[in-house]
Amino acid sequence: MKDLREDILNVIETNSRISMEELAVRLGADKEQVVDEITAMEKEGVICGYNTLINWDNMDCDKVTALIEIKVTPQRGQGFEKIAERIYKFDEVESVYLMSGGYDLTVFIRGKNMKEISNFVWNKLAPLESVTSTATYFVLKKYKEHGVALVNTAKEDERMLIAP
Amino acid sequence: MRNPLSKTIESIKPSGIRKFFDIVNEMTDAISLGVGEPDFDTPWHIREEGIYSLEKGKTFYTSNAGLKELKVEICKYLNRKFDLNYDFNNEVFVTVGGSEAIDVALRVMIDPGDEVLIPEPCYVSYLPCVQLTYGVPVPIPLQEKNKFKLTKEELLANITDKTKVLVMPFPNNPTGGIMTREDLQEIVDVIIEKDIFVISDEIYSELTYGGKNHVSIASFPGMKERCIVINGFSKSYAMTGWRLGYAAGPEEIISQMIKVHQFAIMCAPTTSQYAAVEALKNGDHDVETMRKAYDQRRRFLLKEFERIGMKCFEPEGAFYMFPSIEKYGLSSEEFATRLLMEEKVAVVPGTAFGDSGEGFLRISYAYSIDNLKIAMERIEKFVKRLEAK
Structure with a gap:
């Protein structure tokens, strides 16, 4: 069962639009079984959503992403959970990770422009009580995301049409 | 002027479907299911190791038999995958693809007039390579009803006192047929009793399905000493263009094969050998991902x-389907040509792999699912039209 789950996840991780019929055929399983496993994994929090991978750079609109390294003072009895929660609840925040190493939290933020992100950092993040320092890095270009290269993805099939 | 060509070379027929290949290769807008090589790029860490070897200036010949490090890794691999035990020192050497190994093995084992048994349909090179050694190729037509396996009866019926070598092309190109341990046991007994040798082309050994792992015929008791195992990197690691394979077997035969290789080739490409070390050391995961x-x-x-x-019988190996087209009343070549002309889908007629391939097509699934979907829609349209008539 664990194998089937892993196989399902490996396929839908890169193609969440696949039909249940096709998924079942490709994995050699019953459609009902596949649907049941997916439903169960949704309930168990294994599958947390179905996103679309978008290269916003190719859209004519303003989007800026920044990575922010944050040092915090962990709170007694709460560790990092409380402060992480205070941060991830902001809509502007895309992801939050607790890190090993020289700082504590990595936060990805998306905004319309640099000014909007700066404002957010100065007005919302930096003043938080347990935040001791922040370092903000703006993303200039995204080359690869979620295992998919975002640049020069089209590649011709260079093989001969027929080969023994 | 005298005829510059030898009688031998003139007696070897060009591939029967040459004409078909020529037509296909001109139709650039066709969708192809005709290729016998993986659609995956060589995994990056393997390519990167090749690049690194170039940067370090590893641009010289290696020893004739190949890099020691690679031979060691090959022996480890053969042991962990197929329970085969070879000494890296004198029982294995690195070749320019599996194809060279096939050619050289036949050259060192066949005298004029010796008969070589070749189960068909099969890869295109065995038969002409036998002819080049003045041996006599004896095709054994395999049956769809036996899932294109070689049976004990078929083998016995074709053995004469001139039979010297049996070619074992499993997992099979073009049928996708495999030989399980039980299937092999039956014929192993015959091979030993009749004292014949085996050239086992196991290039598709990593690609078997339904939980049926490849079993090497050389792993049976009494078989190592009469068996040349041929394998390579093309199919398992998607490394066709690197041209790298190997042969393993008893020292008595391998040392002679190295002699031919030494005179004809010198050594396999150095860059490819460095990349292949990385493939064997850290490539198991890639193989599994591609197999899935x-x-x-x-x-x-x-x-x-x-x-x-x-x-279509269910293939359990390689990356080919071998559907029957008998019911449409067309020859394989007619079917393939019309499918190409009318629906622009290129497949290979079964007859490209021996006369016993008549009535079948080879469909390669070394293509993305999206590509396969479009091709199958077109094939469906085509056969519906044939059925309507």
């Missing part, structure tokens, strides 16, 4: 053939 992808396509195509009503 092929398996999904295989299941998808099986279902599609069932849906459009084309009879």
